[in-house]
Amino acid sequence: MNELARQIRSTLNKHPKRVMAGLGAVLLGTGVTAFGIAPLDADIDQMPVRQLIEPVQLTAWSAQSSLEAPVPFILFRSDVTRRDDTVQSLLQRLGVNDAQAQQFLRRDTTAAELLRGRAGKLVRAETNDDQQLVRLTARWIANDNADHYQRLVIERQGEGFEARLEKGEFTSSVRLSSGTIRTSLFAATDAARLPDSIASQLADLFSAEIDFRRDLRAGDTFSVVYEALEADGELLRYGRLLSAEFVNKGKAHQVLWFEEPGKKGAYYTFEGESTRRAFLASPLAFSRISSGYGMRFHPVHGGQRPHLGVDYAAPTGTPVRTVGDGVVQFAGWQRGYGNVVYIQHRQDKVTVYAHLHRIDVRKGQRVEQGQLIGQVGCTGVCTGPHLHFEYRVRGEHRDPLIIAREGGGGEPVSAKARPAFDAAAQAMRLKLASASTIVQASAD
Template sequence: MAKNRHATLTANKKTAPQWRNLHSRILSLLLKLTKIEAAILAFAVCSVALGLGNSLQSDPSTASIEEVIESSKTEDTKSPINTDRTTIALALPSQNSIPKTDTEQAAYYSQAKFTIDSNTVQADFSPAPLSQPASPKSVAAAATAEQSSTAVKRIHQTLKKGDNLSMVFDRVGLNARDVYQVVQSGNEGKALTRMFPGEKLEFVLGENNQLEQVIRVKSPLESIHFIRNIAGDKTYFEINRVTRTADIRKVYRSAFINDSLSLSAQRADVSQSITMNMANIFGGVIDFVLDVRNGDQFTVVYEEHYLDGEKIDEGNIIAASYSNRGTTYNAYRYTDPDGDTGYYNEDGVSMRKAFLRAPLDFTRISSSFNLRRLHPITKVVKPHRGIDYAAPRGTPVFSAGDGRVSASGRSKANGNYVFIKHGESYTTKYLHLHRRSVKKGQRVKQGQIIGQVGCTGLCSGPHLHYEFLVNGVHRNPRTILKKLPKAKRLNANLKAEFMASIESTQLQLASYSSHIKLASAQ
């Protein structure tokens, strides 16, 4: 028995230098392995670990590392070593950490874990202790780590001044190839290169920051999705337009005028856009600077759009009324069978005249139409063939009527200017603009913004110089409107349909206006 113990100790002493020799043989061989061979080794070590350990202890010369690798290859993997090499980091156990008994060694080697990626194969011979199973916390942490590695990321970007598409993609961590693939998806892809500051993009990134989707948010109700697809070895982006429908709520507002329409509407919680639309509706019958008086009353019914319970914007004015100097003007929205939409009074007469009485919301008339005016800068008596409307710099200027832009440019005297031709007989001119918003040849609608009030050219202060020509002859814009063609009137059949469609709105509008008057009287 003593002899047996002595033989075992002697065998163990011989094993130690054999393990050290094995280390150096493994390291020298691993540097020659290809990626395929490295993966095979990782698989093979686990499966033959126990047999390898026993065979080395009994007879180290019976099996070499080369033979183990070669024997584990399939016919498909027995290929010559190529130049595409990988690095293998193998964390071998120290001599003192190896279990002594065969049973413990079998369990030890069977728990060895291998991590393989494109560049590295790692064998980890440091598993959790046999007597301690993985804790619930470690299992949960591993699950969380696995989920986070494949989690989808959404990144929102708003274009800033000076941005181009490549810069936005670069901020998200994407490269020029991603930009090219998205832009090549069609006309919508090319349109991404013509976006403006303030527009929004959303990026959806998958595993390894791979671009899965680009979403162009055109409005809360409309977005364009560029979705990644793969056909064979080709990657392309498919376009999907997504639209949503908003909930529409009807809103009533009414107020008395104490100073100006804008300020009174603001106090009544009416937005600037609704106020401007209301002024355009009544712009053919009311001059909202010269005609407005304290005590005037307006009532407006309009739409508000909601999405997921939140207000996103305002819609159309359904109906409006304005009482001025004892006369009440009513306007109702109506779309005829041809699809043309306009506002009509209760008699079926269009509220829209051929031209607006004033092409902007101005503060005052600083200079009237005068054929013998002393010029404030040159001090020379010269005809003033238009009206000067004083207004803050940047105030929107509207086209007085439908037409086509005949000129849009800049000169020393006129500064920035826009000329609009309305049919064969009429022309309107807009001078000293801060900024022009239309180009020559462009068609415009009545009420469309064509520029902003400024003080360019020969100018003593921010204002709009407005001219009105009939057959090439200058006319006074304040008086010529009375001589222009009358507004459109619905025929008998359309009028009957129109009257039926506005019946309930008429009652609601009158009722709401009455309540406001009663409340004010109390």
Template sequence: MENPRTPKPRRLFGALRQHFPRTHALAAGAASFALVLAMFVPTPEVEAKRLPLPVNLSAPEETATDLVARPAEEAVTASDAEADVSEPPVTLDKKDLEVRNGDTLSDLFKRAGVDATEMYKLLSSGEEARGLARLTPGEKLTFHVNSDGSLASLELHRDRLNLEAFTREDSGTFRYASHQRQADSYSAFREAQIDSSLFMAGSEAGLSHDLIMEMAQVFSSDIDFALDIRKGDRFSVMFEEKFLDGEKIGNGPIQAVTFVNQGKTFSAVRYVDSNGDANYYTPDGKSMRKAFIRTPVDIGRISSHFNPRRLHPIFKTRRPHNGTDYAAPTGTPVYSAGDGRVIKAGYSKANGNYVFIKHGERYVTRYLHLHKRKVKRGQRVKQRQVIGTVGATGYATGPHLHYEFLVDGSHRNPATIVRKLPKAKSIPSAEMDRFRTQTQPLLAKLESYEQPALAQRNEPEDSQGVN
């Protein structure tokens, strides 16, 4: 049922026309339309205020919701801007390996988990890289490997001072660089008296095995350390100690040394000549290096002397023993007595493994019953070069070296002949001033170390007084 008080639409518009003229109604309609349009169309001023908002990413009032609600094209633009500022870091896998006895470069690449093709690429990059095939036990390798398994770089630590680095470039080849640190060197002094053996005395004095061997080498032309050493012999030695970052990393060479053998004093000092070659000389410039060393082994004892009428231990007959036998453990290094050329190296039923070396026109040395040979026929060798190791091959009752010395084809006693042979060259007179300038401070320093030690040895033991 209609409400009689509510007017119908047609009657409502008719009533309005009665109260307002047509022109007024048209003006009111236009104004209403303009008002509605203004609500949806922004002005230039409002539009300008909105434009900077997507760029102002760091504004404190912005929230995570604001960033998520932005248009997709604005979000992409912001991400691109961040990418331009900083690329994500490349992650490398680092692997440190130490070279073990018998290791090859291929073994090390396998342990590092790097494919062999990477190794071949590295080896083909230059002569320095091919040197990686010659590794020594104890050296260390550091592999830096990319996430795809390719080799980014390889570092070879020869020791704590020397580093070789191979770094991959964009072209795929490897760039080589070497780095060397300098250690700090200081002089050190040790002295000892021999009671049983040189090695025991040296070890108790704090000398390394290498320094004891070096000292024996310095005097090897004057002292037979297998035959001449006596209880009561003594030595004083000054040498370099090397430090890196406050930590001792090793020893340098002997600088000056004195050895008293059976009451006779031998002194030697290290000198680096004008060509850069280092050798040992007496304080007055005579070379410590003779044409031949006294013994071809550093350790051992004489088990059988040179004897033309010796009773053979196996055949029990009188047969000339044309050399000197040095008993030593299997594997002990055997040195060439002098510079020369290998004229024979092989094996026979009687001699076992053997090496014959010719020195000039008149001299030949022979080394028999070797465990292993280290040289080949025709090879040139230097004095004290390792030519083999002590063994018990051939007619031998135990591990030893049989050593012969021939002069003009005749056997001579190896223990005495070297004393009659010529010495190596001494310092030329033109270089004596340079020699004295370099060596006299070393000898004076050694003497300054020896004086307190000598006074301490000569000081009588404190006697206990009786009150």
């Protein structure tokens, strides 16, 4: 203490102005605007020193003893199953390094549902800091028309695991979107971030009134209202297009989905007329035409030859659907067509689906419009995976691109259901008006 007092006194005697300025700055920084400095007592080193000792209460520290045990660390990761997945590859993507979990997933019959059936199941894994599996949850839809989803839950219980299969109810929400045509319909739907399944429904709904290859104009617009189906707060898939408006060449085309009591739901104009057609525009939900109908240079045999159908380029395994109600006339292998399906429709009309990777129907089977009948492939004479599609009327080939414009005539809304329909139409008009105000990125 004596040495500290001597240092303070010496500094003050040598640099009194600096010491005063420094003290002033410190005090001003704390909000003091007036101060004084009393002279240091020459006998400061002789002042008595008093030591204060107070007891410290340790109760606050005892409450912290629980922190000695580490807080459990749980990491969540999500992914979807793939066609070529194994238990090991899926768990690796999910950050799971657990031999016991791998063994359980391979041997348990309930857990085997994880990789059984179609790919695309939504999977979430919970792991500890040792990458051991704590809980795994998978969700999927058993079929496209199901009104519920399947939930597989695998949990660590003691020294092992337990698996259970549950049924869950969808939570449906409504989403809005809009877009402007710059080059093509699908470029515009991509720019509007519209899901492929909704873009496909949009094309199907208006294909009878609009030829999306020839009739589109830059500046045409569309607005849509559609469903998003969620499972436990996570998006599982997109549902039905509930309403849509397409403005082509200044003319507005509008449709909405309506379920009349006692009847199957269907699409109608806002005036209540049915929009149902005998045929869909395309056998693929989302496709690109790689070769049209008419004369062309044959890619295999060479030379100019007539092309009696339309080719849709698509990856192997892409689902193929029938464009109309009918009966399977032939399903099997046929020379250059490879795996091929013929479907007989009314009024001597036949559609042909060739080069299939897989056939999912049999001869004599009755099929409904939109039903899956196989997968895109490259069987028979072909240079790459694609679907060759033909349309025949009384044995004569027609351009398949006109098929959506032929036939139709669904029943209009009944007089009894008209008040409910008018209310639904008014509600959808308001939603479409809101959708049209959404600004999306434009496609070049």
